[in-house]
Amino acid sequence: MAVTRRAVSDGGFCGRLDALRVVVGGLRLEHPVMNASGVLGSSPAGIAKLASLGFSAVVTKTLTPEPREGFSPPIIVQLPTGGILNAVGLANPGRGAIPALVSAGREAGLPVIVSIGGRDAGEFAGLAEVAEDAGAAAVELNLSCPNARGYGMELGSDPRVVREVVRAVDSTVGIPVMAKLGLSDRVVESAGAALEGGADALVLINTVRATYIDVYTLRPVLTATHGGLSGPPIHPIAVRVVYDVFREYGCDIVGVGGVHDWASAAEFIAAGAKAVQIGTAVAYDEGVVRKVVEGLARWVEVMGASSVSDLVGAAVRA
Amino acid sequence: MAEALSRVSVGIGRGARPRPEVLGLSVSEPDHLPSRAKDLLLKHAVVNLVERVSRRYYLARLGIIEGWFREPGLTQFIMIWLPGVDYVPMSVASHWVSGGRHFIEILFDVRGEGTEALARSEGSVVGVAGPLGRALEVDPLSGPHLIVAGGSAIAAVARIAAALANAGSKPTLVWGVRSGADIGSVPERLGLRDVAELVLCSEDCSVGFCGRASDAALELFRSRRWGGVVLAGPRQMLLTLSTEMLREGVDPIVITESMVKCGTGLCGECVLPGGVTLCRSGPAFRASEVLNHLRGAGGWR
Numbered sequence: 223m224a225v226t227r228r229a230v231s232d233g234g235f236c237g238r239l240d241a242l243r244v245v246v247g248g249l250r251l252e253h254p255v256m257n258a259s260g261v262l263g264s265s266p267a268g269i270a271k272l273a274s275l276g277f278s279a280v281v282t283k284t285l286t287p288e289p290r291e292g293f294s295p296p297i298i299v300q301l302p303t304g305g306i307l308n309a310v311g312l313a314n315p316g317r318g319a320i321p322a323l324v325s326a327g328r329e330a331g332l333p334v335i336v337s338i339g340g341r342d343a344g345e346f347a348g349l350a351e352v353a354e355d356a357g358a359a360a361v362e363l364n365l366s367c368p369n370a371r372g373y374g375m376e377l378g379s380d381p382r383v384v385r386e387v388v389r390a391v392d393s394t395v396g397i398p399v400m401a402k403l404g405l406s407d408r409v410v411e412s413a414g415a416a417l418e419g420g421a422d423a424l425v426l427i428n429t430v431r432a433t434y435i436d437v438y439t440l441r442p443v444l445t446a447t448h449g450g451l452s453g454p455p456i457h458p459i460a461v462r463v464v465y466d467v468f469r470e471y472g473c474d475i476v477g478v479g480g481v482h483d484w485a486s487a488a489e490f491i492a493a494g495a496k497a498v499q500i501g502t503a504v505a506y507d508e509g510v511v512r513k514v515v516e517g518l519a520r521w522v523e524v525m526g527a528s529s530v531s532d533l534v535g536a537a538v539r540a
Numbered sequence: 541m542a543e544a545l546s547r548v549s550v551g552i553g554r555g556a557r558p559r560p561e562v563l564g565l566s567v568s569e570p571d572h573l574p575s576r577a578k579d580l581l582l583k584h585a586v587v588n589l590v591e592r593v594s595r596r597y598y599l600a601r602l603g604i605i606e607g608w609f610r611e612p613g614l615t616q617f618i619m620i621w622l623p624g625v626d627y628v629p630m631s632v633a634s635h636w637v638s639g640g641r642h643f644i645e646i647l648f649d650v651r652g653e654g655t656e657a658l659a660r661s662e663g664s665v666v667g668v669a670g671p672l673g674r675a676l677e678v679d680p681l682s683g684p685h686l687i688v689a690g691g692s693a694i695a696a697v698a699r700i701a702a703a704l705a706n707a708g709s710k711p712t713l714v715w716g717v718r719s720g721a722d723i724g725s726v727p728e729r730l731g732l733r734d735v736a737e738l739v740l741c742s743e744d745c746s747v748g749f750c751g752r753a754s755d756a757a758l759e760l761f762r763s764r765r766w767g768g769v770v771l772a773g774p775r776q777m778l779l780t781l782s783t784e785m786l787r788e789g790v791d792p793i794v795i796t797e798s799m800v801k802c803g804t805g806l807c808g809e810c811v812l813p814g815g816v817t818l819c820r821s822g823p824a825f826r827a828s829e830v831l832n833h834l835r836g837a838g839g840w841r
Binding site (some may be wrong): 260261262263264265267268271272273274283294295296297298299300301302303304306309310313362436437438439441443500502504505506507513 | 567570572573574576580581582584588619620623624626627628637665666667669801802803804805806807808811812813814815817820
């Protein structure tokens with residue numbers, strides 16, 4: 223570690239930002255905080271917006287082979303119990319948009335992880351090829367969206383399919399392959415299948431299927447009835463999954479679900495995540511990424527570690 | 541769709557519609573949420589009144605049930621949930637508090653399922669998220685203001701005119717419509733003549749200035765020195781006026797046409813070129829900030 227850059231000083235204590243450099247799934251990052259797929263990344267303007275928020279890598283919205291319109295509004299609603307419920311329905315501009323999205327991220331000087339979603343292994347492999355050709359730093363396989371029939375969770379909850387999809391992508395492209403899995407009874411098994419298929423890292427977890435009903439009009443608020451719950455309410459669930467998967471396999475993990483401050487990010491790292499993703503918290507505070515990064519830098523110093531990597535999985539008991 | 545709403549208004553239980561405002565029952569303030577989350581949360585409103593105020597426009601009055609609704613700043617907007625039908629962004633044409641309850645009036649024309657349902661929603665309970673977007677601050681001391689609105693965008697500027705008038709700086713307000721029949725009682729219902737020097741324009745030449753609002757506005761713009769200029773309306777009108785005014789060294793405030801889908805800043809539908817999110821940082825911008833958007837560049841749709 224050569225030159226030590228100082229984070230924003232607060233109360234006389236500074237954290238070292240260079241202690242936050244991580245390598246996850248073979249991908250080198252300036253710090254461990256990237257965005258969660260689904261937030262903003264469906265247009266070059268959205269990618270530019272993500273880059274401006276301070277993420278170390280940008281993850282695109284999930285691209286499918288053909289454009290998808292998704293559901294009619296309401297598609298994203300705040301919940302009175304905290305967190306956000308969404309059923310966007312994988313709305314996206316299709317694979318033809320991948321080169322422009324990757325270019326927008328690279329123009330901002332950031333690695334671009336292209337999230338892809340297919341209905342079978344062949345579609346995933348085809349999309350991954352387009353992403354690699356466009357200059358993506360990695361692909362994230364959406365094996366966990368709970369809101370689109372024939373996609374996401376319908377594939378990711380079957381370990382056999384997970385293995386097949388990851389293997390097809392891994393044998394097609396040379397860039398890192400990250401498999402994003404959601405909450406299911408067999409998530410640890412699916413994680414193992416993804417690793418067997420050749421995944422370089424696992425992204426855990428996606429939103430959790432949930433429902434919000436309005437008590438006066440007696441209707442589900444989302445057009446799609448059910449949606450995916452995100453934000454602080456799912457954080458302990460996601461930490462549990464990261465913990466269990468890290469304990470089982472000791473693999474590279476990106477923790478997602480309810481990160482809203484440095485402590486909720488640090489918890490993921492202690493559970494075994496090398497990096498985290500933030501989505502919902504951006505709706506409340508566009509400065510959240512910088513606050514999390516600065517907080518993590520100070521946490522590393524407070525814990526007496528030389529690098530955040532030293533704290534990965536520190537809470538996990540064999 | 542109309543059937544969906546009628547279920548809401550008359551089809552609950554044994555035929556009674558919910559009347560939470562009468563029973564004094566409302567959803568408690570979620571103190572555990574940050575204020576931004578409270579703004580995003582759906583509150584409830586009874587649609588007290590829907591009135592056709594001209595050939596084209598409807599005025600609806602919403603009585604918000606939850607007293608903890610936050611007063612909308614100038615140009616802040618709301619999202620209205622028409623249960624089972626749509627979720628639509630709306631400008632706040634007027635707002636007041638009476639008996640501890642917030643009331644909002646909106647002005648709209650029927651353009652699709654959502655606004656059609658809204659036109660039939662009198663007596664119904666609807667959801668209201670907001671206030672959303674960034675509040676505009678105007679400076680009445682900077683000199684006289686020129687405000688230009690095209691069509692239903694008059695709703696987005698009515699409170700700006702009132703705020704300036706209340707501060708002793710009655711603005712000049714140019715309102716352009718396609719036909720004089722679109723005007724109806726809108727100026728009276730929004731109190732426009734009380735708060736502004738009103739210049740009406742009709743493209744069919746039946747009322748006021750004969751032609752587009754942008755033509756009348758440019759004449760007025762060049763006729764004197766203005767302390768501030770505010771534009772609201774269709775993209776082409778904003779582009780025409782912004783381009784001319786920027787060329788003459790004035791950077792007007794433009795209130796961009798709503799293309800908001802979720803209102804949270806997450807879905808990415810309203811991100812403008814350069815990465816500005818309309819639903820959070822807008823809808824009011826300096827013209828120089830959004831010129832590329834006005835030229836038609838933007839998202840993937």
